[in-house]
Amino acid sequence: MRVKYLIIGAGPTGLGAADRLRELGHNDFLVLEAEGHVGGLSASFTDPAGFTWDLGGHVVFSHFEHFDRLLDDLLGDHVLTHQREAWIRLADTWVPYPFQNNIRRLPPDMVWECVQGLLAVARNGASASPPAHFREWIEKSFGPGIARLFMLPYNFKVWAHPPETMSHRWIGERVSVVDLARVLENIIRSRDDVSWGPNRTFAFPLTGGTGEIYRRLAARFADRVRLGQKTVAVDMATKTVRTAAGMTVSYDRLLTTMPLDRFVLDVAQGLPEAARQAAARLKHNGALIAGIGIDGHRSDSKCWMYFPESNCPFYRVTNFHNYSYNNTPAPDGTVPRHRALMTEISFSGYKPEDGADHIKRAVAGLGAAGLLEPGEDARVVSTWQTRLDYAYPIPCLSRDGALAVIQPLLEAADIFSRGRFGGFKYEVGNMDHSVMQGVQWAERMVAGTPETVYRLG
Structure with missing residues (x-):
């Protein structure tokens, strides 16, 4: 032929x-x-229980x-x-995305740690030498507070590669840079600032x-x-x-x-x-994707959530039932009778992950993150999982x-x-x-x- x-x-x-x-x-x-x-x-795939799952948290x-x-x-x-509603889970609280614009939600000592770092960045200004890699870009852009609390642990969790092995030249519109005056005003006025980014509205079939x-x-x-x-x-x-x-x-x-x-x-x-x-x-890295279907629905308007801390294995969870009520079985009008939580865990040679207990660890992580109430794991009616050997191309x-x-x-x-x-x-x-x-x-x-x-x- x-x-x-x-x-x-x-x-x-x-x-x-x-x-x-x-x-x-x-x-x-x-x-x-x-x-x-x-x-x-x-x-996308539909499991035997009637839940539909994507290969990760896609938005159009x-x-x-x-x-x-x-x-x-x-x-x-x-x-x-x-309308995008994305959040970060840190220090037992929810911080709206982008993190750096909403640090006011953190405990006071963490807020001050972040502000001190931002002030140091502002003092260095344009005289600072250009960053050699992604880790330096993070530290020079956000200061040690935001770097320690969120940027460094989260980026290792998602990329599964040390940030010092990565270039910073891919950033563009992917990461919100800091406007110090805006951050301070948000703190003083107790204001959430969630409008940044190209995906603040998105479509879904x-x-x-x-x-x-x-x-x-x-x-x-x-x-x-x-x-x-x-x-x-x-x-x-x-x-x-x-x-x-x-x-x-x-x-x-x-x-x-x-x-x-x-x-x-x-x-x-x-x-x-x-x-x-x-x-x-x-x-490149890979990813373990899990779909956890839960009997019963509760109000939670979040679209997706980021998890920088080590108390759960995933870097992101998607409330997939919020994308379309048809992603769950037997929808009742436009209100799902189930929840569909989709988790993502990255892996690489730097960050090996055992797929054998993937679902068990994902469910335990949902509990640690407050997305499952104590005992609610007994209401899990469906689990689906897949392994992606290629998830993100690393800008090394x-x-x-x-x-x-x-x-x-x-x-x-x-x-x-x-x-x-x-x-x-x-x-x-x-x-x-x-x-x-x-x-x-x-x-x-x-x-x-x-x-x-x-x-x-």
């Missing part, structure tokens, strides 16, 4: 690319997907008109819109979880999606792909969305040793140098690696970014339009 455009992976990037090719009238394409479903890391927000139109076309009125978006998108060209076709070899010289199921496809241009390190080290045939050495310098200090070696070598052979892990750039790895990486790749292939979301430089 031969196609002009071959796409590896039916996640947001691969499906975004295929759909744009279709829109542009170029239908000579094929999508190969290793799993038996579409959606990639944005897939956008920087792009094309993505907005796509969602409107796919979902229509089959969508719910929410009415039924089917986040994966519903991609099931509907793939249905537009279902005859050109092959499920259960794991790519095991790409011969760069002959431009041929072979799958574990025995399928062979030749191509003119290849878009791969599989993890770039795995593509280079395990799949691509014909790359020089320099590319393999570069791929070995790319870092060696990443940009590695990409600068690998990507030009691939593109010289008409191979383009894009997406959350195909491109390996966390800062453009949100759902909207990922779809648009595929869209812009398709436009580049057809019309030569430059890509602006994913840049090689």
Whole structure:
């Protein structure tokens, strides 16, 4: 079999690319997907008890008109819109997100520790030398108080890599920097400050979880999606792909969305040793995702919560029943009769985690965090879990140098690696970014339009 455009992976990037090719009238394409479903890391699943779960706490927000139109076309009125309500659990209290704007919620000694650090940062001002890594950026931006209490423990919990091994150049709009006057005013006026960030409003499908978006998108060209076709070899010289199921496809241009390190080290045939050495310098973490379904409902308007402390194993919990009442079984109108709590635990060589007792530790952590009342673990009616070996691409200090070696070598052979892990750039790895990486790749292939979301430089 031969196609002009071959796409590896039916996640947001691969499906975004295929759909744009279709829109542009170029239908000579094929999508190969290793799993038996579409959606990639944005897939959703319904457990035997009727709870729907995502692969982590996804929210849909956008920087792009094309993505907005796509969602409107796919979902229509089959969508719910929410105001973000995110919180941090620390010192037996809840602090609104972003933490640094709402330290007034902490006990007085912690508030003063944070303020002292912020004052020291303000005194150093622009004379401070540039940070060498993420840990230095945290300390220079927030001072030792906020660093000790929240930024350092939370970031190790989520990334599972020491912050001194990471670059700070990915930050952008991902982290709210400090406005000292604003922080002090919030303290004095006893005011919560929760408006920061691009995801302060977000959308969610009415039924089917986040994966519903991609099931509907793939249905537009279902005859050109092959499920259960794991790519095991790409011969760069002959431009041929072979799958574990025995399928062979030749191509003119290849878009791969599989993890770039795995593509280079395990799949691509014909790359020089320099590319393999570069791929070995790319870092990622994994995640254990648990869904805990609880009989009975109680009022709690929080969307998701962050947990920097060591009394619970997860870094984030999502009130998934608040995203859509249809994420729980037998909803009664718009009020769920159950709660659906989704937990996320990161792991890496720096932070190993035992998956064998994952659910037990997650349930115990929910109790320690105050999300389950004493004895309420007896009301757990469903548990669901999965392991993601690739959860976040780490913006490590060696990443940009590695990409600068690998990507030009691939593109010289008409191979383009894009997406959350195909491109390996966390800062453009949100759902909207990922779809648009595929869209812009398709436009580049057809019309030569430059890509602006994913840049090689």
